[in-house]
Amino acid sequence: MPFLMAAFVLGQSVKSMEISWSHVAPGVWRAQIGKPDSPTLLSAAKDSPEIDALRRLGEASAKPPIDLSSATGLVADEFASARVPLAKDEKLFGLGLQMHGANRRGGVYHLRVDHYSAGQDRLHAPVPLYVSSAGYAVLFNTSRPVSIYAGVGNRRGANNPAPRDRNTDPNWDAQPPSDAVEASVQGPGLEVLVFAGPSPMEAVERYNLYCGGGALPPRWALGFWHRTPSLDTAADVEQEVAEFKKRDFPIDVLGLEPGWQSKSYPCTFAWSPQRFPNPAAFVDGLRSKGVHVNLWSNPYVSPDSPIFKALEPDYGSHMVWLGPAPDLQLPSAARTIADFFTKNHLDIGVSGYKIDEIDGFDNWLWPDHATFPSGLSGLRMRQIYGLLWQRELDDMFRRQNRRTFGLVRGSNGGASRFPFALYSDTYDHREYITGMVSTGLAGVLWCAEARDAANGEEWVRRMQTAAVSHIAQLNAWASGTKPWSFAGFEDAVRSAMLFRIRLVPYLYTAFAQYHFRGTPVIRPMSLVDGGEETDQYLLGDDLLVAPMLTGEKTRKVRLPKGNWYEYASGKFAGSSQTIDIAPALDEIPVYVREGALIPTLGDNARNATLGPDSELIIRHYGPGEGRGLLYEDDGETFDYEKGHYAWERLTTPAIGLTGAIERTEGNYPSAFRKITWKHIGSG
Ligand code: GAL
Numbered sequence: 001m002p003f004l005m006a007a008f009v010l011g012q013s014v015k016s017m018e019i020s021w022s023h024v025a026p027g028v029w030r031a032q033i034g035k036p037d038s039p040t041l042l043s044a045a046k047d048s049p050e051i052d053a054l055r056r057l058g059e060a061s062a063k064p065p066i067d068l069s070s071a072t073g074l075v076a077d078e079f080a081s082a083r084v085p086l087a088k089d090e091k092l093f094g095l096g097l098q099m100h101g102a103n104r105r106g107g108v109y110h111l112r113v114d115h116y117s118a119g120q121d122r123l124h125a126p127v128p129l130y131v132s133s134a135g136y137a138v139l140f141n142t143s144r145p146v147s148i149y150a151g152v153g154n155r156r157g158a159n160n161p162a163p164r165d166r167n168t169d170p171n172w173d174a175q176p177p178s179d180a181v182e183a184s185v186q187g188p189g190l191e192v193l194v195f196a197g198p199s200p201m202e203a204v205e206r207y208n209l210y211c212g213g214g215a216l217p218p219r220w221a222l223g224f225w226h227r228t229p230s231l232d233t234a235a236d237v238e239q240e241v242a243e244f245k246k247r248d249f250p251i252d253v254l255g256l257e258p259g260w261q262s263k264s265y266p267c268t269f270a271w272s273p274q275r276f277p278n279p280a281a282f283v284d285g286l287r288s289k290g291v292h293v294n295l296w297s298n299p300y301v302s303p304d305s306p307i308f309k310a311l312e313p314d315y316g317s318h319m320v321w322l323g324p325a326p327d328l329q330l331p332s333a334a335r336t337i338a339d340f341f342t343k344n345h346l347d348i349g350v351s352g353y354k355i356d357e358i359d360g361f362d363n364w365l366w367p368d369h370a371t372f373p374s375g376l377s378g379l380r381m382r383q384i385y386g387l388l389w390q391r392e393l394d395d396m397f398r399r400q401n402r403r404t405f406g407l408v409r410g411s412n413g414g415a416s417r418f419p420f421a422l423y424s425d426t427y428d429h430r431e432y433i434t435g436m437v438s439t440g441l442a443g444v445l446w447c448a449e450a451r452d453a454a455n456g457e458e459w460v461r462r463m464q465t466a467a468v469s470h471i472a473q474l475n476a477w478a479s480g481t482k483p484w485s486f487a488g489f490e491d492a493v494r495s496a497m498l499f500r501i502r503l504v505p506y507l508y509t510a511f512a513q514y515h516f517r518g519t520p521v522i523r524p525m526s527l528v529d530g531g532e533e534t535d536q537y538l539l540g541d542d543l544l545v546a547p548m549l550t551g552e553k554t555r556k557v558r559l560p561k562g563n564w565y566e567y568a569s570g571k572f573a574g575s576s577q578t579i580d581i582a583p584a585l586d587e588i589p590v591y592v593r594e595g596a597l598i599p600t601l602g603d604n605a606r607n608a609t610l611g612p613d614s615e616l617i618i619r620h621y622g623p624g625e626g627r628g629l630l631y632e633d634d635g636e637t638f639d640y641e642k643g644h645y646a647w648e649r650l651t652t653p654a655i656g657l658t659g660a661i662e663r664t665e666g667n668y669p670s671a672f673r674k675i676t677w678k679h680i681g682s683g
Pocket of ligand 1: 230257258296356357424425475477
């Protein structure tokens, strides 16, 4: 059992004390400092560790990854803090969705869910998890905002460098390094979890598996998403979808923005009788065209909502835009919402939600001192509100044995298993790519959506980045921009969107790896080989992606160990080196590892859902034998949890020879009738 270590207070002196660790899962240790209050991030997310999968990662438990005996804790005055040792040469990565930089060592981070925080990144998912280059990860599991001093803050008596004289020493340092990470909350305690590697990637896998395994979206969710302008009517939307089809642009998900509701900000959650007079027929009509409907909402309840009264006992003390916020910790609130959403949305075929405005912003959210009936303050509720909504919505679909996928603007630690991607009102292209890369260290997903652009070139580059993100989305809620809005650039945009669609079997496999093995879909270089690049990443096992920004004609790409080939041409690109590239406007720089077999859809594919004529094309790169993976299941339900899935091993002996597909796990019969093996390039 974790052991409580209180502060040792003697007159004026406060001593930190050793903490006691318990081994809670293969390769996972936990300690408590003080009396952590409930819920924590992990308990709010109601995670259940995937113990078998953790065990498959290797027990790694004989020895903790760091000297836990030198970690200390302290509860004094209003703070509880933890001090975790740090070696001199360790780099630190992570700390949630971060739009800048990679190595966090030397920084101070105040991790508080916030829409905007002056001088800091937007804190849509300030996951208090860091990953060390030495191959372990540490989570501060608390629903309180956490301040992290990542190798700075010099405690007396610790192993500090000698002071320097600023008068004479040019190497004087304003932030002398420290030998620890210190983390604190204003509260009675916090829990610390340490995840063993041995590599940084395995530490992240272990964290994701401990959180229940990464999300496995329905297959259709990996196609192309389009969100229509806020006040569009059903007829406008139907016309827009028809236009996509006519112009041969893929569309899998249609996102409705605020106007589908009778009132919004605060929200009724009820369809507008004027704009959507027959919601069931509308949703059904789109479904028959292979298009899934996703609904925007924020959680604040309009007095005109049909469930306003039923939720009355469950509201917090304060309102947002004059709509109260239901306390989703209470089963009664969760039930009222689930009943209404199920009857009015799910039962007519709605596929998921975009939960907006949940990340708070001091100007409009409830104050920190707000109270909620379950006993949480506004401050703590803000930290977990996104988790609670994701959990409830996911459960709602789960009860129907249907998978969902959606968007959410606030999340936190413990979210790995939730099928939601984050997004932001910011719109800096470079930050979007850095943010996307950072999610691989945080158990969250990111939607690098395209919204509008100053010119055709920017539009193409934005849509290309969207195509290689967790959700490929055009969000035209304000701009009304269409894929074809920039004359002369439609073909380049279409080709980015079709690239995405064709990649679905590979992407779906990468998500299955996230789910079953905890391996992130978008893998930062810090996890691949310790690199600190924030503008390139691995997508799944074998693709290296290096998106282009507007105005860039050239860029550098660092190819990790081994030989790499250009995705489209199969041309040899280089080997363990940094290359200079000058891709054409219609090219997304994507490189393939030698020997990879990439499962893709045939050229006739126009959306992510498989049909009887779906062709599987297995692309083979490099001169020698090939190997790859393919995951299949029904793409829609949770039957994979009962073994109804298949992991298939792809192998081919050499160029020009047909390969073999061998099922190694599960009982799902492959959906592909037509399979083509294709060597790309001359070899
Ligand atoms: C914003 C959100 C946008 C859009 C808009 C609709 O808060 O970030 O993506 O949904 O609300 O009013």
